[in-house]
Amino acid sequence: MSKITDIFSSASARDASKPASSNTGLVVFRSDTKAIEVSDGTSYYGYNNDGISVDGVTNVFSGSFDGTDDYIEVGNITNLNSGTNFTISVWFKRPLARQDMLLGGAGPIATAIGMYPWSDGNFYVHLGTNGLLNATLPGENQWINATVTYDSSGSSILYFNGALAATVSSSAVSSTAGNTFRIGNFTADSGGRDFLGNIDEVSIWDSTTLDADNVEQIYNFGSPINLASNSGNYTQSSNLTHWYRLGDNASDTGSGGVSNGNTITNIENAANPGTNDGSTINGDPVFSTSVPS
Amino acid sequence: MFLPATFNLGVVGSPTFTSVFDDTLTFPIIQVFDTEAEFIDQTDAPNYTIVHAKDTDKLYVRDGAEWVFYNNNI
Numbered sequence: 001m002s003k004i005t006d007i008f009s010s011a012s013a014r015d016a017s018k019p020a021s022s023n024t025g026l027v028v029f030r031s032d033t034k035a036i037e038v039s040d041g042t043s044y045y046g047y048n049n050d051g052i053s054v055d056g057v058t059n060v061f062s063g064s065f066d067g068t069d070d071y072i073e074v075g076n077i078t079n080l081n082s083g084t085n086f087t088i089s090v091w092f093k094r095p096l097a098r099q100d101m102l103l104g105g106a107g108p109i110a111t112a113i114g115m116y117p118w119s120d121g122n123f124y125v126h127l128g129t130n131g132l133l134n135a136t137l138p139g140e141n142q143w144i145n146a147t148v149t150y151d152s153s154g155s156s157i158l159y160f161n162g163a164l165a166a167t168v169s170s171s172a173v174s175s176t177a178g179n180t181f182r183i184g185n186f187t188a189d190s191g192g193r194d195f196l197g198n199i200d201e202v203s204i205w206d207s208t209t210l211d212a213d214n215v216e217q218i219y220n221f222g223s224p225i226n227l228a229s230n231s232g233n234y235t236q237s238s239n240l241t242h243w244y245r246l247g248d249n250a251s252d253t254g255s256g257g258v259s260n261g262n263t264i265t266n267i268e269n270a271a272n273p274g275t276n277d278g279s280t281i282n283g284d285p286v287f288s289t290s291v292p293s
Numbered sequence: 294m295f296l297p298a299t300f301n302l303g304v305v306g307s308p309t310f311t312s313v314f315d316d317t318l319t320f321p322i323i324q325v326f327d328t329e330a331e332f333i334d335q336t337d338a339p340n341y342t343i344v345h346a347k348d349t350d351k352l353y354v355r356d357g358a359e360w361v362f363y364n365n366n367i
Binding site: 001002004007027029031036047050051053055221232 | 320321322323324333334336338339340341342343344351352354356358359360361362363364
């Protein structure tokens with residue numbers, strides 16, 4: 001196994017131990033910048049990294065929704081009401097293109113917060129506008145991470161799988177947009193278009209607009225990360241307010257236990273246990289072992 | 294008396310060639326994988342292991358619970 005053996009947490013530590021002048025050609029790794037550096041006999045020259053793949057979080061289950069009447073309501077996410085800065089991230093996989101409501105809060109519809117893949121193969125986001133933020137999905141019948149970031153005085157941005165998909169100037173969201181927030185349904189929508197497929201790792205930073213580096217790390221090359229701990233370029237664990245793991249939180253419960261095919265009876269908010277848990281279940285969504293990986 | 298001219302043609306041999314590369318220096322041979330997928334989910338690599346993947350043409354360094362990568366820019 002080939003390893004780099006000279007590791008330094010700062011330039012000063014490196015220079016104190018292995019000054020460039022007496023270590024021509026030495027290759028070192030900087031644990032603070034995660035750069036590779038080489039001494040040319042006078043100075044060290046750095047090669048910055050181009051990304052970080054973090055070990056994924058243990059993820060065995062997702063939620064499976066039947067497209068008929070299944071959804072989970074997690075109560076009022078009050079900081080989203082008239083929110084100024086927030087981020088919502090979700091992984092989903094649907095078998096085919098149809099009118100599906102993925103998640104969202106209360107109306108009025110024109111100024112609500114909601115996300116939904118549609119029958120035309122596009123993905124739409126309500127963030128104070130009627131689906132003005134939208135982009136073509138990467139495909140169907142595959143796990144996709146969709147993340148939206150909102151800055152009321154700037155832009156609303158949609159990312160697919162960590163990459164920028166669309167951006168618009170933000171519009172104000174309503175004072176009730178975070179109420180009766182649902183997974184598998186968009187409360188403000190009256191069309192009864194419950195989601196068909198799998199949903200996992202629904203996460204909300206209700207007062208923070210994540211930047212592109214954080215969003216890219218959340219995607220993590222298709223392997224969800226532990227959002228409760230900073231790693232790689234993800235630095236916002238302290239601002240995570242809601243995290244629904246759909247079967248992978250120890251306090252999640254199912255009829256007959258948490259197991260593939262068992263009906264979901266409660267999902268706990270892993271970011272703040274005991275608050276905004278998804279104990280209101282409509283229909284009979286089940287745990288599934290289909291997960292992003 | 295005619296004396297044929299003589300010519301000192303010298304010897305045209307291999308030119309003296311000194312490599313610019315110092316073969317007394319060694320650097321570890323690093324492991325090359327056909328695909329990133331072969332190792333990216335493995336968590337047992339010792340810290341600061343350095344590897345290459347042929348499908349991505351990237352260099353990877355293991356740092357704790359992360360693989361830090363460097364793109365090929367050529």
